[in-house]
Amino acid sequence: MLTEALLIALWAGIAGIDLFNGLTHIHRPVVTGVIVGLILGDIKTGLIAGATLELVWMGMVPLAGAQPPNVVIGGIIGTAFAILTKQDPKVAVGIAVPFAVAVQGLITLLFTVFAPVMHKADRFAEEANYKGIEKINYLGLAILFVMYFVIAFLPIYFGSDAAIKFVEIVPKWFINGLSVAGGIMPAIGFAMLLKVMLKKEYVAFLILGFVLAAYMKLPILAIALIGSAIALYDFFLNKNNAAYREEEINDGI
Amino acid sequence: MLTEALLIALWAGIAGIDLFNGLTHIHRPVVTGVIVGLILGDIKTGLIAGATLELVWMGMVPLAGAQPPNVVIGGIIGTAFAILTKQDPKVAVGIAVPFAVAVQGLITLLFTVFAPVMHKADRFAEEANYKGIEKINYLGLAILFVMYFVIAFLPIYFGSDAAIKFVEIVPKWFINGLSVAGGIMPAIGFAMLLKVMLKKEYVAFLILGFVLAAYMKLPILAIALIGSAIALYDFFLNKNNAAYREEEINDGI
Amino acid sequence: MLTEALLIALWAGIAGIDLFNGLTHIHRPVVTGVIVGLILGDIKTGLIAGATLELVWMGMVPLAGAQPPNVVIGGIIGTAFAILTKQDPKVAVGIAVPFAVAVQGLITLLFTVFAPVMHKADRFAEEANYKGIEKINYLGLAILFVMYFVIAFLPIYFGSDAAIKFVEIVPKWFINGLSVAGGIMPAIGFAMLLKVMLKKEYVAFLILGFVLAAYMKLPILAIALIGSAIALYDFFLNKNNAAYREEEINDGI
Amino acid sequence: MASNYVDPSNDVKLSKKDLNILAWRSLLLQASFNYERMQAAGWLYGLIPGLRKIHRNKQDLSKSMKDHMEFFNTHPFLVTFIMGIIMAMEQNKEDRDAIRGIKVATMGPLGGIGDALFWLTLLPITAGIGASLAMDGNIAGPIIFLVLFNIVHFGLRFGLIRYGYYTGIKAIQQLKEGTKQISRAASILGLSVVGGLIATYVNFKTTAVIKTGEAKVKLQTDLLDKIMPALLPLTYTILMYYLLKKGKSPLTLIVITVLMGIIGKCFNVL
Amino acid sequence: MASNYVDPSNDVKLSKKDLNILAWRSLLLQASFNYERMQAAGWLYGLIPGLRKIHRNKQDLSKSMKDHMEFFNTHPFLVTFIMGIIMAMEQNKEDRDAIRGIKVATMGPLGGIGDALFWLTLLPITAGIGASLAMDGNIAGPIIFLVLFNIVHFGLRFGLIRYGYYTGIKAIQQLKEGTKQISRAASILGLSVVGGLIATYVNFKTTAVIKTGEAKVKLQTDLLDKIMPALLPLTYTILMYYLLKKGKSPLTLIVITVLMGIIGKCFNVL
Amino acid sequence: MASNYVDPSNDVKLSKKDLNILAWRSLLLQASFNYERMQAAGWLYGLIPGLRKIHRNKQDLSKSMKDHMEFFNTHPFLVTFIMGIIMAMEQNKEDRDAIRGIKVATMGPLGGIGDALFWLTLLPITAGIGASLAMDGNIAGPIIFLVLFNIVHFGLRFGLIRYGYYTGIKAIQQLKEGTKQISRAASILGLSVVGGLIATYVNFKTTAVIKTGEAKVKLQTDLLDKIMPALLPLTYTILMYYLLKKGKSPLTLIVITVLMGIIGKCFNVL
């Protein structure tokens, strides 16, 4: 069992990275299913369990950074247990869900606690230390890999009951609280952007964009189109004015 | 009974003023209930009847000048009759409603017929006669006081049946017609505003504000935000232009 | 029967023109009903059948060029068959519908295939050949007349069954395809407009108008109001700037 | 005042009789209706006597006629109001861009207003009266309908052309600002309206559905509308614009569009 | 700085005591409430001591008082914030158009915000607490309600007038740009708000239904709203505006409006 | 052309190989994803080889790297288009504000478009095909899915970086207007988008309910949303902005936010 557990964990680490980086989508259940099947020697069940999970989790994709239940761990563990317990592949879904949800919480946690690292990155950028920037990114990959590795290894090796108990140690209010904080945190990113971008002259456009989104519920593309329209108008207005001015100066001479 | 009726009427006058002026909210049923109870010697019923009416009429507040059924008269008469007829406090509501609605009409009438007085006020303002302005406001208070005093006194002193008949003398179409007119009348106020504010140059913004409210259903705050954004843009645009112009003049020298 | 069929066809030709030109609305079923009744010697049934069809087809009017089922042919043929077959006037509706729908398709076809003629008209305009323009319009009228004439004549003269078969020769996908093309074709008209109107400076307003209609679902009137507001703002802005410039020049002297 | 005329003299005035003739001709506004230009040729037909009186120079007449062959569509009753305004501008030899801008900016809103007023209100009311009389076999029904309806109809046609014309004349007199500013304002207004018309008038939607196993993606609502509403109308119009700029003839574009429509229908994607 | 004052000196300062007096007087904001000007006369009543201190010249005082008799309406608690800002502007003898623009631009939004905050939130919460105690016969109910409510109420009145006043003073010092630019900005802002207020505040709808045989046209929703939402409020306001410009007295307009209301109700069209 | 560079020379060109390297590195866009800057560090990671080639002066490199550590988020496939444009601007040593403005303005719309196109359409279609095959035990299922999906995926990554780069180069050549005007335009566009992003991306709602006796006030929908939608996101962003301006470190702000989230959850108000 150890070999299999290690192999599956290895695959989980790779797929976990692929969920955010690479994005070749080898991390989707339809692919991980067959790989897990291969490792555990039951390709057919793997295929079907993976396909079943794929269809159930069709729309589960991260939009604007918001994490849905984790399809990587869900897919891998669901398929593995379906094969190990020799159950109907459809059972995979039932097993997969609690793990997928728990890891959704963990990823949220990771994305929250990784924020402070950005200030290290700021320092590196300041010093033009590009190697530092690269290391931070590699660190991120490493963390992802280890996390997925461990999370996949434990329940396969120790069985799902033990694993679920382990997962339940983290209190709900903590994960949920972090998730709330994660939702708010882009405010800090925008505030830092504003610190460099905002001049008195341009406050008007910040207000406009906000009103268009908040009151009129316009999507960002529409706001960008309106912003472009204004920028164009302003551009030609000032150009015309400048042309007039020049004309006069020339006339004056 | 006369003393009680007079005391209650006195309180109604005060509370009636508080509904629009002062706004300490001693006019809410939860307060007037206990006062009427005190006057009629049954604080407990007063408290409960007042509280009952309060909860029923929670959201009845005047928004943008539109009058809801009148909580002052409703509260006072409802409580008083509940005590006088020794009924269950809950009955207060049934008695209160017709009075509250009738007085709603009367207030609308008052706010309509008080409009012409404003032209007297215009004259006082023109003459910088601040005492005149003050008198007009005191007159308004006096009318409110007398109105509420009389309206509260009559039904308590003569009984509710007689009172309701009295109230029904005013024809419905008249009150409703006035209410319609009251709804339209701000047009005159805005027209007078426009007479002083509107210059050809600014018609554009009037149109814009109208379209934002009429077609896009934006609340006034959003319109003010967009108006501010344009004002800011325009302000800095002209400032920049002025700066250029000055520069040139200096360059010229 | 030939005389009657010819008379009805004549009337159909006139009414068919009136549907788009003249627009005195003698083409509405309530009018054509009585005329057909007159021709076929049963005014009463004509009146009632016409009125019935009128009420059923109340809202069927062409908006922005989109053709509803054709009320002219529907009205005339419906009434005629009701009289000829001595059926209850209400039956008119059932007979009228397939014809009305078929002619809807034909009109769409006509409006599509007439588009190329416009390039002839362009040439005439270029050459200031106003007679040519007039002829094209008269041609349009003539086509309408002939079309309605024939379409009304055939089923009356040969009976409705034969006529319906005749109508069914034209395949559905063809008519529907043309109808789709007709819906898209204004794009060409707008593209030609843009070819003459669009300068880099004004792209901003095209974008704005599009966003207002596409995202905010504003009707054209509201867009025109906003466009006017911007035009006014821009107009006075440039006027003020020009005034300043002149001032300076004068100051300079 | 204007520079883009060979003969810039603006001393011709249109008489009441002239205006009435234009109003009569406006009856044929839709004689040559088609989906590419809609009422353009009929609109030009209506203007011809006025244009001929105003533009005695043939080159000017040609320019003006070409402009008026561009896409046009409005409500057939309110059209005379626009005719009046445009004749005032033509007569004053306003910048051609300004004339076009005003024409484009007024046709859209008046189209919508007219439809609401006459097709969706006046017609059902008067035809309703007529039909309810006719229903009882009363021959007065159709007559009353025609009389009521046409009093409004012809009253508007002949009234509005005058109103438009004198409004136009007065507006022009007040705007002494030279032709450049007016045509800039008209272009701003006109292009805003065209932007709106593209999204409103061009009726281009796909009915394609991509089915794959369990998944079913409705191309229009599940994809295109999420990217941008009215994406196809915009894209197609821009495409037509580029093809025109590249020298393709409008005729070719029509043929392409018709083929696309028919083929699209056959394959059930349009 | 400003030119439209006889006495342009701007050295008067309002003391805390002055501000407190204004806040007290703001309690009578609605003493003379009416549907034409709403709170205007009460608003002026509140300002009087301040205006008298600032405008020692009678002509200036008259001008200022006339301006403040124009339409005014806001939330009665937040009004002191506007009072503070306006007093700062008056004291600095800002351009009268700028003062008006700021006043108009702030009253609308603060009215809506105040209604949401105090009438629809603070009141139900505090009165709810009070009533639930009173329900059990506990006399502390009304008392607790009054205390809770009025701590907020009076805290705001007296706090906001100061906050508004010093905000105003500071804003003015930062804007050294002469009075012309400020009044232009204030006009842009103010007129946008007035445009919105017309569509929002003027409550003018017809209930007329035109029935003809089978057809039933609801004038408001089937016709007017299709032409333009808030068409009647806009038209009526413009009508009033023209009548005023033509010299009609506002009194006449009120009488007309009242008559229209009553007659319209009798004929069941309003 | 630009002034805010130590070394303003703009003669470096990126070769196809350079662009390909950037596209490869774009695979790690989300390696250091986090809720404060989202993809910023990964984005910078992708740009590094290009930036190093362009900015031979260390100070310039430092400035540029700092800018690219600011908040960034877009769709991971379309990112290479932005990379291309930005590299063109960097190489031409455009004003840093202009670069930032364009970056900010493009990332938002491309994020939304990419999500609709790839996550919500391409993925379900290709995975649907794969899964329906796999369901029947056919091992071709996953393979076909991966092939179909990644043809589009890698085609876009490597195609778009080139397209973006040459588009950028061409656009810059056409805009000869000096750097000031471009950066003004970019700022206008960029800040409009940021205003929209604040309302869209910052997910801050209270679940608090104030119960008093019978009354129940849902703070978010009954009060805050009535004052202004997205009031909390706006207020919190402004608060963060002021704290940053007052010298608070972003780290502190993160800690505050996390604590607020957890405590808010404990008390059931967030």
Ligand SMILES: OC[C@H]1O[C@H](O)[C@@H](O)[C@@H](O)[C@@H]1O
């Ligand atoms: O929404 C744009 C983008 O946001 C985040 O970066 C992630 O959720 C991506 O999956 C998504 O494409």
Ligand SMILES: OC[C@H]1O[C@H](O)[C@@H](O)[C@@H](O)[C@@H]1O
């Ligand atoms: O809407 C603002 C304001 O309008 C009127 O003045 C009254 O109805 C007040 O109660 C309300 O607060």
Ligand SMILES: OC[C@H]1O[C@H](O)[C@@H](O)[C@@H](O)[C@@H]1O
């Ligand atoms: O919509 C305006 C106008 O468009 C087309 O020209 C026709 O459908 C008319 O009936 C309609 O009035």
